[in-house]
Structure formats: structure tokens, C-alpha cells
Amino acid sequence: MLTRIDHIGIACFDLERTVDFYARTYGFEVFHTEVNEEQGVREAMLRINGTDDGGASYLQLLEPVREDSTVAKWLERHGEGVHHIAFGTEDVDADAGAIREKGVRVLYDEPRRGSMDSRITFLHPKDCHGVLTELVTSAAPSATTDH
């Protein structure tokens, strides 16, 4: 069961400048940064609020590190903006399986590694009214509730 908005994924050309914009404009701070080689991005997670399922909601700022990454290609077509949205669940495998059975295309056969050692998969945007949709199971409650 999907129990929270886990994050909003925002694609940008320059991660430092975009992090600086969110800090200056709203006071949002960087909670975590990492490079995800498989996804071809480096990213900054800005924690916005806690959620009543024991998790949290973040902005995920994404800059491509390879020209052939999906985020690089997306930026080429769309320019900067909201790239995907993500819902949190305790069991991404069960939810992805149930959603696949409803006829929605799930992009990975098995969940892959996402931010902060989470396990993630994506749903095809054409099956989701134009919204690239991610499902996320956090590594552990402490990964999302403590610094």
C-alpha cells in the first residue's frame, strides 16, 4: 500500500545552483547527496516534512552525469522541471506486482537501488496519465527520520 508522497524528482542542469536556489528562496536544506551511477545522476535530497507513516517527503534534485542517461535526454526535450513523482510503500515488490497485474507497465523486472539505499521501481508514464511514477521502499525507518 502506498502511504506517502515520498518525493518529487526535479531535473536540473546544475545541481549546485539549484540547491542554492532552494536554500536561498525557501530555506530548504540538503539532507543527503549521492551519485547513482546506474541512473546516471547525481542528486540532492531536501527533506521537507515528516509523514504520518513514519517516513518523510523530500524534493529530489537530479543532475545527469552522463549524456545518455534518461534524465539527460529528458532535460534535452523538456528543459528543467518536474521529472517524476514517487510514492512510498513498505513493500515495493508487492505493490509493483499488484500494479503490473492491473495492466500498468512496471519498468524494472525487479526493484533497483534508489536514494539512500531505498528500493525503487518506475511505472510507465503513458500508463499513468503522463506522470512518470516511482514506487519507493526506504532502507530503514532511521534512514528517513534521522540525520
Next chain:
Amino acid sequence: MLTRIDHIGIACFDLERTVDFYARTYGFEVFHTEVNEEQGVREAMLRINGTDDGGASYLQLLEPVREDSTVAKWLERHGEGVHHIAFGTEDVDADAGAIREKGVRVLYDEPRRGSMDSRITFLHPKDCHGVLTELVTSAAPSATTDH
């Protein structure tokens, strides 16, 4: 101060079909529906989770009711997808004023009426790295506070 992701605004061609998709696929239920004549949309709010500032996070599904509404024009150019993101604050006037002073264009001189009698304003997407960004103060921000 912005204390939560209040909602993700998703533009769609057919509100009933999109509501049905979110119900069938994820089990998300309609919390509220209304027509906002000024914005030229009818909308369904799907409540996803509570937030630790005493508010909640929603998906806001938006269908234009006029061809000259900004959402209709946006759909014409982009097709269905994420139209804007919204942050919740206890004082939209103060936050909009402070953000304007930082050089970010605020689209309304004074906040206008948003979903569920909230007060809202928007920031220019070109000043926000491509993200149309809304600020929201709920009608009764502390009505559901339990922390």
C-alpha cells in the same frame, strides 16, 4: 516558513477517468472536489498522507473547464502530466512577500482562493528552475494538528 509538500498538481483531459485510474491502481480516494471558476478548472483532491506540521499532502487532479484557462493552454502544449507543485505555509502573505524581495516573481499581487478555501499564490516557473510553484495556506491550518 514552508513546512510541507501540500500537493502535486496534475493536469488531465478527463477528470473522471483520471480519478478512476488513481483509485484502481493505487487505492487513492477522493477527499474533495470542486470547480474553481477563477482558475478555470474542476479538480479532485486525493489525500495521500498526513504531515508533521498538522496538515496533509494531496494529489490535485485538474481538468480545465474553459479553453482559455492556463491549464487548458498548458495541456495543449505538454499533454497530461505534473503541472505544478505546492508547499504549505501558515502565512502565505509573509512568505510570498519575502520571496518576492529575493527577486522571484510572484504571480498575484494578493493571494487568491485555492482548493478547500485555502489562500494561494504562484511563483514564476522561469524563476524556479522550470517548476511552477504554488504557496498555500489552508483555511484552518491547525484544525488537525495533533503533535
